[in-house]
Amino acid sequence: MQFQAHRFSIAPMMDWTDRHCRVFHRGLTKRALLYTEMVTADAVIHGDRQRLLGFSEVEHPVALQLGGSDPAKLAEASAIGAEFGYDEINLNVGCPSDRVQEGRFGACLMAEPELVAACVAAMRKSQPKPVTVKCRIGIDEQDAEADLQRFIETVASTGVTTFVVHARKAWLKGLSPKENREVPPLDYQRVYRLKAKHPELTIVINGGIENLDEACRHLEHVDGVMLGRAAYQHPYILADVDQRIFEEKQSGPTRADALSAMLPYAEAHIAKGGRLSNITRHVLGLYHGQPRGRAFRRLLSERATNAAATSAVLEDAIALAEHGYGRQDQPDAA
Known part of the structure; x- marks a missing residue:
């Protein structure tokens, strides 16, 4: 693992995991890895950086999630993020929203593993922080296990070693973003098999995980677990993360x-x-x-x-x- 925080992380969620949310979550768990909302490379380069990227020092370890498909822009945005002090730069290749597809980033990029590889290679070259990728197990009719293997292997050939895999495929046509979080069936076994085939990679599983009992069961098969809505809607479950997941002796706060x-x-x-x-x-x-x-x-x-x-x-x-x-x-x- 690049750092042990990947053992448990809180998912990047648009309009939810802003800096205030992350400070609150950090008060419940000192060890979990926190993620920003997805920020596009263009926004980082041209927008109000302090508003978009500013964060409190108490948030560490914290990762910046970027969206985009232009290697040069992603490289520039990654360098800016690293300068701001983020511990990791993550590329979103899993978001299925129409707006994301129109910008040619998110889950639609799973159909272009060579482009994703070019993007992360540029991101790694531009700055010293670890670069990771968040993806789905597949998109649309692309459902053969070989497609996921090819995607992971192509991207990993650039030196990226950590992948956060949402255990649902994304239907880019016909399902809304909300439906894409609920309708496609979960296939945890496919993520387990990915880890078994690539023991050299850090594989983090995401999707439909509701509590720490489930998280612990997943950790028997993969390196890390990411919780999204469950952590946001019932945040007090985070108070047990350090003790149960990271084996800290001290219990969490009231x-x-x-x-x-x-x-x-x-x-x-x-x-x-x-x-x-x-x-x-x-x-x-x-x-x-x-x-x-x-x-x-x-x-x-x-x-x-x-x-x-x-x-x-x-x-x-x-x-x-x-x-x-x-x-x-x-x-x-x-």
Whole structure:
């Protein structure tokens, strides 16, 4: 492995895994590898880099995910990302959205392994950080196992050694991005066989993994596990990652401690002109299934969206979730 953090990572998710989300997740797990949302190479080169790439030092280890199909542009964007201090540069070859296909990047590139190889070769040459690839097990009618093997072997010939494989194929025509996350059947065995055939590569499995019990079972066959929606919607499962996945002796923080640690960060964000809701939208699932979980979400949904909301709203939410402010302590369906 390039670094042990690949053993457990949190998936890059558009509009979800922004810098505020990553800081929150880092408070729950010190060891997991975090990923940015996908950023196009053009945006990195021509856009507001601090807005697009800025991150807090507490986020390490953190990887920048790029989208694109032009080797020269991806090389330039990779060098910029490395200069910003990211620990890894990842190329997205798995996103099936129409917008991504129109830009000739994402999952459609699985049909062009030689182009992907040229892209990652340029990315590796332009900067010193590890380059990795996130892909699917196949696209559209390309369903033979030999197609996945050829793709991986072609790209690996450039020196890339780590692949994050979403264990579903992508249907680029006929299914929406949401359907592509749910409709194509999961084929974990194909990813296991890929690892067995290439023991020299680091293979991380992604797709439909709901909890750490499932993650541990996958780790019997592959090098790493990536969680996406499960980690976002039920973030407190991350509090057990360091102990269960990385075999740390110390247990993770309580829910209240994790949120309390966000208070100085929230205050600093607000002081710079940000809004509390930029942060609290990522913590709504923290008390899922807990007494007063629904009341916690309701308080934040109603009060944190106010433009004048301060970190005091988050403090009130913690007090409500933990103690109920003296209200009758009845379990609240979550």
